[in-house]
Amino acid sequence: MLGHHIVSLLRERHPESLISVLDIRTTHNRHEGDGVMYFDGDITSRETVCSVLERARPEVVIHTASPTLMGGSKELFEKVNVGGTRCLLEASAEMGVKAFVYTSSASVVSDGVTDVINADERWPYVPRDLQTEIYSQSKADAEVLVLAANRKGGMLTTAIRPAGIFGEGDVQLVAPMFAAYKAGKTGFQLGDNNNLFDFTYVTNAAHAHLLAAVALLYACHNKIPTPDRRRVDGEAFFITNDQPAYFWDFPRAVWKAAGDTTGIDVKIISKGVGLAIATILEWLWWAAGKEPSLSRRQVKYSCMTRYYNIGKAKERLGYKPIVSLPDGVEKTVKARIYHFLALGYFAWTAR
Amino acid sequence: MPSASELLYYAVHPNQLRSIIQWKVWHSPVHERNAENESRELRRCFYFLDQTSRSFSAVIQELHPELLVPVALFYLILRGLDTVEDDMTIDLAEKEPILRNFYGILDKEGWTYNGNGPKEKDRQLLVEFDVVIAEFSKIKQAYRAIIKDITKRMGNGMADYANNAEHNTNGVNTLKDYDLYCHYVAGLVGEGLTRLFVESGLANPALLDRPHLHESMGCFLQKTNIIRDIREDFDDKRRFWPKAVWSKHVSNFEDLFDKANEDVALNCISEMCLNSLRHADECLFYLAGLKEQSVFNFCAIPQVMAVATLELVFRNPQVYQRNVKITKGDACQLMADSTNLRSVCNIFQAYIRKIHKKNTPKDPNFLDISIACGKIEQFIESIFPSQDPKAIAQARGKPVSAEDAEKAKNDAAARKEMLYLLLAVVGTLLLISFIMVGVAYLAGARFDIALSELRKGKLSPPVPGSEEAQKIIFQHDHGEL
Incomplete structure (x- = not known):
């Protein structure tokens, strides 16, 4: 999803640029017209990557590929996120790529349980033994590789750490919320909802990637070394909408945009009770061999504070969100509703 | 004497009474005004201060001696200006030159004015304005220059509004007009006070480099009062809520007061509160620049009252019926607590969360309000971080030795x-x-008898076979027979 939005923004801002897209499947979300070449392939295969780079000869590589948070096993995350990144880094350096922008994750400093309050880039990675999310661990491992590769073989690297990306075509954040809406589960709240949370509209994340790419190219062509406090290469940047909101207010805004009329008179389940229910459900569903509808992981996640201070990105990348959170929610929900309307229309015409 | 209803109220709200008593008994002012060394005129000035400002008089009188008189006079001068502007019985032709020249009047020894209507509550201040002028001439030249500059600009601003027929019939129109109006009546006061503080050496001069901060200090108070006073202003045929806001919710201003429109009227309050809320983080930023205790209290107390008022009016339908006010007990508690930045931030956070709890998805500005609250919380977090990356790294950073791991496992x-x-x-x-x-x-134990006897408080059983024991058994087995 992010890659698609980066291509859109890139074509809008730099129509002269030649864009190549490499993905495991490139049948979805294709851009019409010239200027974008599509390659189907696996980033963990050195051969594939090299052959694509050979044909495209890019100055900049933006690496956004990753299995979704919920959609991967430990092996898959390691193979794609760590192995794939290593493969891309080595091939890119070899092929004379100048700038390498890696999509990391804001979760590299979050263990998925403990609060992360107004964190900036001084916050340390979560050590391996404390990390409960295998996804986050693999993103952190890959980020270390990317930042370590900076200025090796003349290539500059940087890592963008977006927090909670959502937008048109999003399957991770907004899609489950729609499912909850459809199932009529909007009347519940886990925890006291005083926990602030950062969400990032996808266009803003795409914008940050392009800013980073431009900054790297500038540093690459500029003979005078950038002073340390302005440096982008070899650095990581948290990216958010710079508008932390109370956790449950975000899904409520989504549900409302979709037509929900539930007010604030929802059933509040405290964190403790939520955990107890989830534990029982997990055991019961485990006995039945199914996935429970409420897991302890979800309870902890929705009761956790997680927001960031993005001062560094503002200062060094000149980043500022270009779409506000309410506008982003509006656009996302509209696109989703149109998408379903269109599906309905095709289903109807097909009859 | 408190009325019967007040007595009843405090009887069921002991916490409120406790706050009031604590404030009255235990509060010790940072500085105390010494009335004995004051001239007759100055004492008269403080008399007027008590008469004209219920809320400000107490905090002004605790100010550092260096600022006590200048700030008190500044207040009285602006109050005098306001008394001319507010009085609709004065002809515009007479009013305008007074407003525009009020700063010059401050040098006119013996100037008084009795053109106010008999109903004007503060008319006596202008009747005896010579005492203010007499004292004004005694303060430092630098303070006089600041006060005159603000008086001049505010007087001209007021005269422009008085001349503006559109404003007088239709009230404030756009959000820009609203901000400008608040600038004239409150933002300028913020500027004047800040310059006085800096001039006296009691505040950080850097505050003057960020004029939007003192602008916000004034606007947060003014805008919150404008929301609270909607009913009173409406009855006086004045409108300060910008049309740009209310016209989104109702087509006629009067409709806001119709109970049939309660839902949209509440959304309108929310939007007004949201506009006010956006100044809150800058107010805290400003307060962080104040070091002298009495100046801090003087600035912080009105701000915490404002945030408490904002919470009270937020989505409160009563606002359209009467002038809602925070209780006296809450006010005393807030005053007692507003002594340092940390506790002021805690108060702000508590009220911000209360606002957030009342925020509802039915409101068109639901997410914007959530974000505005979040922004204030994030700002507080930036002044008083609750997490320290170094401490986190240290806590985790200790490489776990095999021995430690073994020990932990054993434990x-x-x-x-x-x-x-x-x-x-x-x-x-x-x-x-x-x-x-x-x-x-x-085996036939009578738990029912044992339990009911225990409930009666008899902990030891009667002697078996005694008369008492028989009686108990009889009661249980035959009931009322």
């Missing part, structure tokens, strides 16, 4: 063993009790 195992042991003991006890009770029950 965990020992804890687990202990838990199992406890469970086993409790389980055994429960089982034995269960069996004993069960056997007794089967």
Whole structure:
């Protein structure tokens, strides 16, 4: 999803640029017209990557590929996120790529349980033994590789750490919320909802990637070394909408945009009770061999504070969100509703 | 004397009464005004200060001696200006030159004015304005220059509004007009006070480099009062809520007061509160620049009152019916607590969260309000961080040695063993009790009698076979017979 939005923004801002897209499947979300070449392939295969780079000869590589948070096993995350990144880094350096922008994750400093309050880039990675999310661990491992590769073989690297990306075509954040809406589960709240949370509209994340790419190219062509406090290469940047909101207010805004009329008179389940229910459900569903509808992981996640201070990105990348959170929610929900309307229309015409 | 209803109120709200008593009994002012060394004129000035400002008089009188008189006079001068502007019985032709020249009047020894209508509550201040002018001439030249500059600009601003027929009939139109109006009546006061503080050396001069901060200090108070006073202003035929806001919710301003429109009227309050809320973080930023205790209290107290008022008016339908006010007990508690930045931030956070709790998805500005609250919380977090990356790194950073790991493992195992042991003991006890009770029950024990006797407070059984024992058995088995 992010890659698609980066291509859109890139074509809008730099129509002269030649864009190549490499993905495991490139049948979805294709851009019409010239200027974008599509390659189907696996980033963990050195051969594939090299052959694509050979044909495209890019100055900049933006690496956004990753299995979704919920959609991967430990092996898959390691193979794609760590192995794939290593493969891309080595091939890119070899092929004379100048700038390498890696999509990391804001979760590299979050263990998925403990609060992360107004964190900036001084916050340390979560050590391996404390990390409960295998996804986050693999993103952190890959980020270390990317930042370590900076200025090796003349290539500059940087890592963008977006927090909670959502937008048109999003399957991770907004899609489950729609499912909850459809199932009529909007009347519940886990925890006291005083926990602030950062969400990032996808266009803003795409914008940050392009800013980073431009900054790297500038540093690459500029003979005078950038002073340390302005440096982008070899650095990581948290990216958010710079508008932390109370956790449950975000899904409520989504549900409302979709037509929900539930007010604030929802059933509040405290964190403790939520955990107890989830534990029982997990055991019961485990006995039945199914996935429970409420897991302890979800309870902890929705009761956790997680927001960031993005001062560094503002200062060094000149980043500022270009779409506000309410506008982003509006656009996302509209696109989703149109998408379903269109599906309905095709289903109807097909009859 | 408190009225009967007040007495009743405090009888059921002891906490409120407690706050008031604590404030009255234990509060010790940072600085105390010494009335004995004051001239007759100055004492008269403080008399007027008490008369004209219910809320400000107390905090002004606790100010540092260097600022006490200048700030008190500044207040009285602006109050005098306001008394001319507010009085609709004065002809515009007479009013305008007074407003525009009020700063010059400050040099006119003996100037007084009795053109106010008899109903004007503060008319006496202008009738005896010579006492203010007399004292004004005695303060430092630098303070006089600041006060005159603000008086001049505010007087001209007021005269422009008085001349503006559109404003007088239709009230404030756009959001820009609203901000400009608040600038003239409150933002300028913020600027004047800040310049006085800096001039006296009691505040950080950097505050003057960020003029939007003192602008916000004034606007946050003014805008919150404008929301609270909607009913009063409406009855006086004045409109300060910008049309740009209310016209989104109702087509006629009057419709806001119709109970049939309560839902949209509440959304309108929310949007007004949201506009006000956006100044809150800058107010805290400003307060962070104040070091002298009395100046801090002087600035912080009105701000915490404002945030408490904002919470009170947020989505409160009563606002359209009457002038809602925070209780006296809450006010005393807030004043007692507003002594340092940390506790002021805590108060802000508490009220911000209360606002957030009342925020509802039915409101068109639902997410914007959530974000505005979040922004204030994030700002507080930036002044007083609750997490320290170094501490996190240190806590985790200790490389776990094999020995430590072994020890931790053993500890965990020992804890687990202990838990199992406890469970086993409790389980055994429960089982034995269960069996004993069960056997007794089967053997015909009368638990019903035992329980009801226990409930009556008799802890020991009567002697078996005694008359008392017979009586009890009889009662239970034959009831009322």
